[in-house]
Amino acid sequence: MALFDVPGWTVPTEPTPAQAGSKKRKRRQHSPDDIQSAQANLDKLVRMLGHGRLDSDSRPSKKNKSRAKVSQGTPTSRNVEVPTPEVFTAKGVVAGSKTKTKRQHKESKNSKSSSTEKLAPPDPSSERPPPVQEKSGLTPLQKHMKQNLGGAHFRLINEKLYKSHSTEAIEMMKTDPKVFQDVSNILYHDGFRHQVQSWPSNPVSHYIDEFSKYPPKTVIADLGCGDAAMAKALHPKNLNVLSFDLVSDGTFVVEADICSRLPLPGSEPSSVERTEGEGQIVDIVVCALSLMSTNWPGCIREAWRILRPGGELRIAEVVSRFTAAEDFISLVGDVGFKLKKKDDRNTHFTLFQFKKVARATIPHREWSTLLSRGGILKPCEYKRR
Numbered sequence: 001m002a003l004f005d006v007p008g009w010t011v012p013t014e015p016t017p018a019q020a021g022s023k024k025r026k027r028r029q030h031s032p033d034d035i036q037s038a039q040a041n042l043d044k045l046v047r048m049l050g051h052g053r054l055d056s057d058s059r060p061s062k063k064n065k066s067r068a069k070v071s072q073g074t075p076t077s078r079n080v081e082v083p084t085p086e087v088f089t090a091k092g093v094v095a096g097s098k099t100k101t102k103r104q105h106k107e108s109k110n111s112k113s114s115s116t117e118k119l120a121p122p123d124p125s126s127e128r129p130p131p132v133q134e135k136s137g138l139t140p141l142q143k144h145m146k147q148n149l150g151g152a153h154f155r156l157i158n159e160k161l162y163k164s165h166s167t168e169a170i171e172m173m174k175t176d177p178k179v180f181q182d183v184s185n186i187l188y189h190d191g192f193r194h195q196v197q198s199w200p201s202n203p204v205s206h207y208i209d210e211f212s213k214y215p216p217k218t219v220i221a222d223l224g225c226g227d228a229a230m231a232k233a234l235h236p237k238n239l240n241v242l243s244f245d246l247v248s249d250g251t252f253v254v255e256a257d258i259c260s261r262l263p264l265p266g267s268e269p270s271s272v273e274r275t276e277g278e279g280q281i282v283d284i285v286v287c288a289l290s291l292m293s294t295n296w297p298g299c300i301r302e303a304w305r306i307l308r309p310g311g312e313l314r315i316a317e318v319v320s321r322f323t324a325a326e327d328f329i330s331l332v333g334d335v336g337f338k339l340k341k342k343d344d345r346n347t348h349f350t351l352f353q354f355k356k357v358a359r360a361t362i363p364h365r366e367w368s369t370l371l372s373r374g375g376i377l378k379p380c381e382y383k384r385r
Contacts, residue, residue, distance in 0.1 A: 162379030166259040166293040173246055203288045203316035203349055208233045211284070221264065221282045221306060223299060224290020228252035242282070258290065259298035266306040274358040276309040283308055288316045289349070297331065297374050301367075304336045304356060313337055313354040318380060325350065327376040334370060335362075 161169055208230055211220060216238040222230050225243035231252045234241050244262060248255040256262055265279040285303040293299075303313050315332075322328060329339050329352070337354035344350045362370070 159380065161292045162294075164293060165295050166257050166298070169246055169293065170257050200346060200348065203351065204229050206351070207286055207288060207314060207316075211239060212237055214239065214284075218284065219282050220284045220286060221262075221303075222286050222288070223258040223262075223303065224287060224292070225253055230286070230288075258302065259293050259295050260302075262302050262306055264306045268305055269359065269361045272360045274360050276356060276358045277305060280306055280308045280311070282306045282311060284312045284314065286314045288314075289318065291315070291317060291377060294374055295371060296377060297335065297370050300332055300335045300337070301362075304359075307356045309356065309358075311356045313352075313356065315352040315354070316349050317352075317377070318349050319344070319347070321377045321380065322350070323376050323378060327373075331370065331373050331376060335359075 204226075211218070211230075211234060217240060219240045219242065220230070220234070222228070222241055222243045225231065225245050228241075228243040228245075228249065228251075231241035231243045242264070243253045244256040244258055245253050246255065246257075247253070254263065265281060267277040267279055269275045269277065285307055287299060287303070291299060300313075307313065313332075317328075325342070325344070329342075332352075332354060333339065336357055336359040338357050339352065340355050341353040342350065343352075
């Protein structure tokens with residue numbers, strides 16, 4: 001009985017095609033003549049390369065063959081070098097060749113880049129220069145902070161002067177003059193200059209240009225002069241400028257309460273008879289942004305007292321301070337002036353030109369009423385930052 005004989009199944013006994021003949025590839029059997037021919041070709045090749053005979057028993061390994069193929073590939077550099085003759089040793093090492101493998105090329109490239117980084121000079125833009133100190137010993141950042149601090153002091157002092165009586169301001173100077181000298185006389189004027197730089201034009205500069213055309217020896221009283229910029233500009237042009245403010249600079253500015261009494265000659269009428277007073281020497285009075293105290297109408301009255309008959313009163317004031325410009329013009333008119341010209345083309349301040357006219361004496365009760373109307377000019381208030 002056949003092996004694995006199952007009823008109903010039959011297995012042919014003939015051999016299958018796979019068993020009939022094997023398709024396995026057999027190695028070719030080289031004859032001695034083939035080996036001698038190959039040996040002769042190899043000897044001929046070695047002689048052509050000029051490097052002796054290769055050992056017939058030594059064959060390069062597959063790994064070394066791949067390295068040799070890489071070394072014989074197309075160079076990546078544009079400067080192609082002609083390789084010298086190569087001899088393959090038993091370990092497959094390439095001798096006498098200048099061609100580099102990919103790994104060697106990458107390593108040499110990295111070494112070159114690292115050496116270039118070491119030898120390259122430092123980029124000046126990558127290194128921050130040390131803060132430049134000015135003659136004052138302050139860096140630009142410190143200078144900017146000082147300007148901001150000066151602006152804060154300016155706003156603080158300005159607001160205090162707007163909301164106080166002129167006698168209180170004088171008392172503040174006398175109580176601690178050094179503080180005001182250090183803070184106000186320096187930072188206040190610097191703050192004012194910094195503020196007017198943002199304006200379309202400076203009223204003081206406007207008056208300097210206009211008065212430069214006046215006749216020589218014209219006497220101008222600058223009330224609330226600040227740092228006496230008008231006097232410094234007009235004195236060389238043979239114009240006489242008398243500068244008054246709360247603090248004297250010892251050269252141009254005379255200390256005075258401009259809302260109470262100026263150290264200049266002049267008088268007011270002593271009766272109901274309308275006159276323009278006597279003894280005046282001033283041709284023009286200027287109040288450029290200086291009507292600051294709560295008793296500012298007193299400055300207008302002093303301007304009338306020191307002005308010659310028919311003299312000019314020039315006022316420049318911030319637009320935002322006016323509740324109504326007509327009320328302001330009316331108050332100045334009651335003191336003894338007539339409006340000649342109003343210029344409100346500027347977005348920051350309004351210019352007024354008045355002429356002195358004759359008037360009678362002002363009784364005390366009537367003067368108290370005029371002072372009570374000082375609220376038509378609002379004080380300048382600054383935002384807290």
